[in-house]
Amino acid sequence: MPGRxxxxxDVPVxxxxxxxAELVTLDLSLYDQPGGKETLVKNLEHAVQHVGFFYVKNFNISQEEINSQFALGREFYGLPLDEKLKYHNADDLARGEYNGYRPAGHRILANGIRDNVQVYNIPKFDGYHQRAQPPVLSEHIAEIEAFSRKCHTEVVEKLLCLFAILxxxxxxxxxxxxxxxxxxxxxxxxxxxxxARDSKENEKVGNLYTPGHTDLGTVTLLFRQPxxxxxxxxxxxxxxxxxxxxxxxxxxTCDALTALTGGFIKSSIHRVRAPPQDQAHVDRLGVLYFARPNNHVVLDPIENSPLLNRxxxxxxxxxxxxxxxxxEQWVKVRQTQQQRRNRDGKISTDGKVSYAQKDLEIIPGLQAKVYN
Structure with missing residues (x-):
């Protein structure tokens, strides 16, 4: 039986x-109603062309299921560092293999300050990514798989249908x-x-946790955290x-979807900033799901879209x-670039970021962008 x-x-907002930001909200309860998809596409169109961010509600995943995932994340990060490091491999990260654990401080953010982000990635349960999990997670792996699959079927697949209609x-x-x-x-x-970092350290990196960037897949789901x-x-x-x-x-919306649509759907630009003063002392825990095309999919613009052709x-x-x-090729080269350890960029007090060109090269002729 899984441990309790x-x-x-949640912490207070x-x-x-x-x-x-003013963002549209898609009510997925409309999805199976007559004319519902068309209504959702109209709401979606402006968001994906101009901002790349929106909310969804009524997505058939209960708050209890979501809270359970936050609890599992909390329990994992509460483990001693030595225990978490059993699931970390720096050489894997350097090769663009990103599943498992990445400790805080793995990279220099800028101005000599190391990043304050811990990441634990659990690959989808497709039979191709067998990995050992820490007991606190392996005891609940059936629940984790069910949650992962619901993210895909209840949210991602519905959004993909809406994009296809668009x-x-x-x-x-x-x-x-x-x-x-x-x-x-x-x-x-x-x-x-x-x-959480102290104010002096935050000032040294322009009050940034993560500089402005885009995600590399199709869509990212960020579950509400306050x-x-x-x-x-x-x-x-x-x-x-x-x-x-x-x-x-x-x-x-993310880079692969932008590539498939020839730039029509915008890859959203976002950053993570130090929280406001009344939350500055609170650690920030997130639960996310990253959806990407299957590995064999070639990321050329879709040829049979009348809209894109027009x-x-x-x-x-x-x-x-x-x-x-x-x-598969895109994820590997982009992750290899993202996980480089020796980046020592500069961040001004107002949050302007710069890195050396060699640190931003993904492949010859293609550079990553940092957005200020």
Whole structure:
């Protein structure tokens, strides 16, 4: 029998008056209703073209199931460091193999300050990613798998159908077939832990936990957690805080989807900032699900989209340099670049970030971007 895990309770939300982003909310209870998909696509279109962020609600995953995952993440991060390090391999990270544990301080964020982020990635249960898990998680692995699969079927697949309708594809299941859960792929569930830093250390890195960036997959699901820290760069070029809305998942669209749509769907730009003053002392725990196309999918712009063809969206950042990367190739080279240990960039007091060109090279001719 699995060991008993103490209940997870949210910390209080901030009372500070922050400059919150205005994001649309998709009500997935409309999905199976007459005309519901069309309504959802209309709400989705502006968000994915201009911001790349939106909320979903009524997604058939209970708050109890979500809280259980937060509790498991809390229990894992409560383990002694020596125990967690049994699931860490620095050489794997250097090769772009990212599943398992990454300790805080693995990378230098900037100005000599090491990052304050711990990550534990659990690959999807497709039979291709067998890994040992710590007992606190292995005892609950059936529950974790059920949660992972529900993220995919109840949220990701529905969004993929909506994207297909938006792109006017002849079959609304086309993108679903390129993202099958039981086919070899790089989807994963993540428990993520940001340790609170003191104000002097935060000042040295412009009050940033993670600089502005995009995610590399199709969509990222961020389950509501109340420590305000996530910010998005809106279409006017301003950073806005993302509010933790009750009963929602925050969704952002990512690089692979941008590549498949020739840039029509925006890869959302976001960063993680030090929390507001009334939450500055609180560690930030996150539960996320990262969805990606199956490993064999070539990330060229979709050829049978009437919309993309009308708009001339037939090239992307890969094809423009003569590359036709599969998802597996893209994930490996991007993760290899992201996990480099020797980055010692500079961050000004107002949060402007710069890194050496060699640290940003993904492949010849393609550089990662850090957004200020």
């Amino acid at each position: 895990i103490e209940r997870y309770d 901030t009372k500070e008056d922050l400059d919150w 792109l006017e594809l002849p079959d609304e299941e086309q993108l679903v077939r390129d993202h099958q859960y039981d086919i070899n792929g790089e989807d994963h569930l993540r428990y993520m832990h940001y340790a 420590v305000a820290a996530l910010q998005i760069l809106n279409s006017e070029g301003n950073w806005k805080w993302v509010k933790p809305q009750d009963g929602t998942i925050t969704i952002n 708009l001339g969206r037939t090239e992307n950042a890969f094809t423009e340099i003569g590359q036709h990367l599969t998802t």
